[in-house]
Amino acid sequence: MEYQTIEEYQQIIKICQDLFCQKTKDYGTAWRILRLPSLTDQIYIKAQRIRSIQEKGTQKIAENTNNEFVGIINYCVIALIQSQLDSNMPLELPLKEVLEKYQQVTTQNLELLQNKNHDYGEAWRNMRVSSMTDIILMKILRIKQIENREGKVFVSEGVDANYQDILNYAVFCLILSDFLEE
Numbered sequence: 790m791e792y793q794t795i796e797e798y799q800q801i802i803k804i805c806q807d808l809f810c811q812k813t814k815d816y817g818t819a820w821r822i823l824r825l826p827s828l829t830d831q832i833y834i835k836a837q838r839i840r841s842i843q844e845k846g847t848q849k850i851a852e853n854t855n856n857e858f859v860g861i862i863n864y865c866v867i868a869l870i871q872s873q874l875d876s877n878m879p880l881e882l883p884l885k886e887v888l889e890k891y892q893q894v895t896t897q898n899l900e901l902l903q904n905k906n907h908d909y910g911e912a913w914r915n916m917r918v919s920s921m922t923d924i925i926l927m928k929i930l931r932i933k934q935i936e937n938r939e940g941k942v943f944v945s946e947g948v949d950a951n952y953q954d955i956l957n958y959a960v961f962c963l964i965l966s967d968f969l970e971e
Contacts, residue, residue: 792911797964798902802895805862813884820867821880826936828868833929835860836922843919855968858959865956869894872949902957913961921958928955
């Protein structure tokens with residue numbers, strides 16, 4: 790079977806970027822005030838809500854879990870942008886500049902996805918969304934450990950690589966959840 794992973798990734802990222810753009814028009818780049826550990830915690834909250842709903846089978850807040858995966862993607866992009874910005878930059882950045890950075894991050898992430906898909910042969914398509922949610926949570930805990938050690942790792946990938954993996958797993962979850970057909 791021929792998969793359309795690249796096209797699906799691009800469609801999902803376009804939806805996420807459009808929402809990011811609209812929120813930036815509403816709020817500016819207020820997210821610039823957040824340190825990376827705060828962004829990690831935001832991603833954790835969203836992933837934990839997804840897991841809680843998966844385990845309980847019910848929810849009391851009407852917003853579906855696909856919206857949480859979109860939020861995870863955008864928070865990962867924000868974290869990757871923040872990690873590249875000089876701390877002396879102003880909090881408020883022009884929309885055009887932020888959207889260019891968003892595009893750079895997601896293009897780099899697509900390259901990573903393509904390389905891993907080549908090596909793993911789209912194995913994620915045979916995974917459960919609940920398993921990928923657990924992997925996202927595990928990667929968040931890894932990031933927290935690295936952050937608690939002030940970024941020091943001995944043999945492992947750093948924080949950015951974990952954000953990239955989380956972003957890609959969130960995209961995979963949306964693909965498997967038929968998000969593009971909603």
